[in-house]
Amino acid sequence: MKTEKDGTLHNRILGDIEHRILSGEWPPGHRLPFEVDLAQQYGCSRMTANKVLTQLARAGMIERRKKSGSFVSQPVAQAAVLQIHDIEAEVRSLRQHYSYRLLARSRRVATEADRQRIEVEPETQLLDLVCLHEADGKPFCLEHRLINLTCVPEAADEDFSRSAAGPWLVSRVPWNAAEHRIEAVAANAELAKTLLIARQTACLVIHRRTWGADGPVTAVRLTYPGERHTLVARFEPGEAERT
Amino acid sequence: MKTEKDGTLHNRILGDIEHRILSGEWPPGHRLPFEVDLAQQYGCSRMTANKVLTQLARAGMIERRKKSGSFVSQPVAQAAVLQIHDIEAEVRSLRQHYSYRLLARSRRVATEADRQRIEVEPETQLLDLVCLHEADGKPFCLEHRLINLTCVPEAADEDFSRSAAGPWLVSRVPWNAAEHRIEAVAANAELAKTLLIARQTACLVIHRRTWGADGPVTAVRLTYPGERHTLVARFEPGEAERT
DNA sequence: AGAATTATCATGTATATACATTATAGGCAA
DNA sequence: TTGCCTATAATGTATATACATGATAATTCT
Known part of the structure; x- marks a missing residue:
């Protein structure tokens, strides 16, 4: 802009x-x-x-x-532009060392539960990834991701053990719509253990679903320990873009 | 659009x-x-x-x-448009009855703590409002608001006992920038009591600061019980606006 | 008077044209 | 070969013009 x-x-x-x-x-x-x-x-x-x-x-x-x-015009319903950073960039901007660990990787036909998360046809092949983003060696963000292998068959041949699927997908698959849902949840026992936080800690959860020309591409859930993370959005109503 | x-x-x-x-x-x-x-x-x-x-x-x-x-272009850093609804409209869209209660109203010169929330000069007169938005008579959202009386002197004459300050301000004060910060917090005793939720419940907190031509206009903190509220943001990268 | 028609006005879209700007390519001379 | 200059190609900005569209106002007809 x-x-x-x-x-x-x-x-x-x-x-x-x-x-x-x-x-x-x-x-x-x-x-x-x-x-x-x-x-x-x-x-x-x-x-x-x-x-x-x-x-x-x-x-x-x-x-x-x-x-x-x-x-x-009458002032419209307020809208804000929310920057959804790349997690690695986000960690680096905090001047911390970024590292990444793949916790689980599996491939399966979409279950009913999967289809609650990503709107694919029955019988669709999915890749399920769970990984942890770390800052200075400490848990920063837990990522649960489903990838639609019908849209991105190449993903089946990537093991994602060294680098995260997000950047890989962005540079490879054109997408044309995304939906974000943001909520607050209290950490359950498993989450607390993975993120090394106390049970009941408030966490910020971002659900992102992405669509490309051939349908749903990926659905990802990012969980951040609440006290350590905020999202920032800005809106400049008058900033009509200039030629 | x-x-x-x-x-x-x-x-x-x-x-x-x-x-x-x-x-x-x-x-x-x-x-x-x-x-x-x-x-x-x-x-x-x-x-x-x-x-x-x-x-x-x-x-x-x-x-x-x-x-x-x-x-x-190369795909840019992802951005999403976050709709910040008017709370009354939000409640009505859930087909619930909206009501509003003013819990506290005071006027004072900005304290050091206030100036953490709203970037005003020392000695600035502020109006401090605490109010509760209810859906079907049950707490829906707790609002803490500071209003800069230098920018909006008329606000001093409004008692805001019947209707919220948000819509009143929007229709009266032109603003040209806003910043939103979103985080998750666990309810403390006071918050739990006000919102009628269990202590430690995860809550979604939205901090919004608004600037007009004459400087900071208002700073507001909206606290929603987490399980009952999500924010939705959409991004359509291809939706170039048409003439 | 009331309805139908027409005129008018402001915007909407598209064209042809002109000249400015700027990055690249090619040529020319030291 | 290197450096400079010039020509050229593509975009950037602005103008004048033409006609379409749609809403309002004015007029005419019954």
Whole structure:
């Protein structure tokens, strides 16, 4: 995403209108000048004004109605962009040493329980991986992953004993949709033992399901000890991307 | 965000190129046809092809280099759009009855502890609210909120005993940045009592800080009993918005 | 007056054109 | 061979223009 304003007329106009909206000078519901008037004010052609307004409309900051004009949008339901890091990068950014251990690997036909986690057809071959990501040798995150071998048959030939499946998949399989579910759970005995934490410790659990052109690719559950981990999301409503 | 493909030439071309990229037909690094060639293939002018490519570039799906051409981007760090609902709407969407109770309201000059939560100057007047959102009469979410009275002096005259401060603020104060932090915590005695849950129950905590043109507006901490609440985030990398 | 028609206005989409910008390739001279 | 210059190719930005679309306002007809 480019955000620098590179002196072009287009971006100057865009920035100016954005500023008026964000500062509250043009509150929600306010009708902005017609395209021809904007063009005159800024000394540009209608096409240029039109492109700016089109972009603002795509960014959701204004709504456009034929004949009536363009209006500042009501603030919409809040949305935030959540960065889902690669775990290795996440550990390194904490300046800790990253290591990885494969705890279990099995291949099977999807069971009913599996199909609760990943929406595959019955009889689909799956790869089931359980692995532990460590920071400075201490448990950082426990990963449970199912991979749909119909979509990614090459995965059957990888043993994933040295490196995690996540980065391997990302670079190999094009995907076009993902769903994340985030919840808090208390550690049960098994989880506590694996993560070396006390029972009942609150943990942050991220479920991620990914789809490609041929259907579900993978479903992964990441469990982080709660006290040691937070997710951060940012939202800049005015940051319409610049050309 | 408009996503329907409304038969225009622009959107036909956009959808076609998107499809080639998402299906893997044009993998990351692949050079797509030059603008003039695209224009010829689709029987349109270069301007139209240019606008489509510009849009794809803004959506992050392609990178453009002068003289060299346009290339399919490497998949970027995953990002997900997290919907932060209005709590009342959230409860209603579960088809439960929403109610609200103000538990505490006080006004004071920012303490050192407050300034850990909201980045205001010393001596700033704050409004501190604690309230409970209920679904079908049962605790649903506990809210701790600080409001910066320098930014929102009108808030001092509202008692917030009948309705929550969130929606009131949203409709009154333009804001331009927000930060969310999500973590899991175990309920302490006080929290357990307020939310009517067992001690040590895992809870999902969302910290949201909001900035307006005049600095920090509000900081809010929402605590949900973990077993009963999940956050959902979606990401559609190919969903470049359509004109 | 009320309904149907027409005119008008603002936006939406597309084209042709012009010139600016910038990275690459090729040529030319020291 | 090296360094510089120039030509060229592709994108970037902006303009003028044309016609389509859809909503509102004005007019006309019954």
